[in-house]
Amino acid sequence: MILSRTSQYAIQALIYLATRPRGELILNRELAQHLNLPTPYLAQIMGTLCNGGLLYSTRGRRGGFCLRENVEHADLLQVLCLTEGASFSQGCVLGLKECADDSACPMHCNWKPIKARIVRALGRQTLHGLAKGIQSGKYRLADLPMALLVAAEPGAR
Numbered sequence: 001m002i003l004s005r006t007s008q009y010a011i012q013a014l015i016y017l018a019t020r021p022r023g024e025l026i027l028n029r030e031l032a033q034h035l036n037l038p039t040p041y042l043a044q045i046m047g048t049l050c051n052g053g054l055l056y057s058t059r060g061r062r063g064g065f066c067l068r069e070n071v072e073h074a075d076l077l078q079v080l081c082l083t084e085g086a087s088f089s090q091g092c093v094l095g096l097k098e099c100a101d102d103s104a105c106p107m108h109c110n111w112k113p114i115k116a117r118i119v120r121a122l123g124r125q126t127l128h129g130l131a132k133g134i135q136s137g138k139y140r141l142a143d144l145p146m147a148l149l150v151a152a153e154p155g156a157r
Contacts, residue, residue, distance in 0.1 A: 009042060012035050015130045018067060018072045030064075045083070
């Protein structure tokens, strides 16, 4: 359940947009430049986020991306289900097709409680909360993937 680069970039982009004034359109190239991300790859990610209902996209000279209404209250689990796939929170740590209590992989018993804590932590982290952390100086935008891992550790919070 390690976050892919796609998910990391999506989270960073969404949090950046959540720090901007509501409705402000940001061009993909500006966003990529600010976050130091590859522009074409970010464009694909932003398309996925638009199709998933998290962003508005407007073409043209005055176009760009902005968050849809109330998306800042979306949690990271919702974002990761878009970028990693619907089975993100259910998949086997070893990648087996079937892994459940009655057909367990060798890691199942150890991984199941860890996965449950991670899923809970991701469900508690909203874009709004993370954007506030950025704005207050608690986090830097590039630090967020590591900050998410720290928040998922036992005893965090």
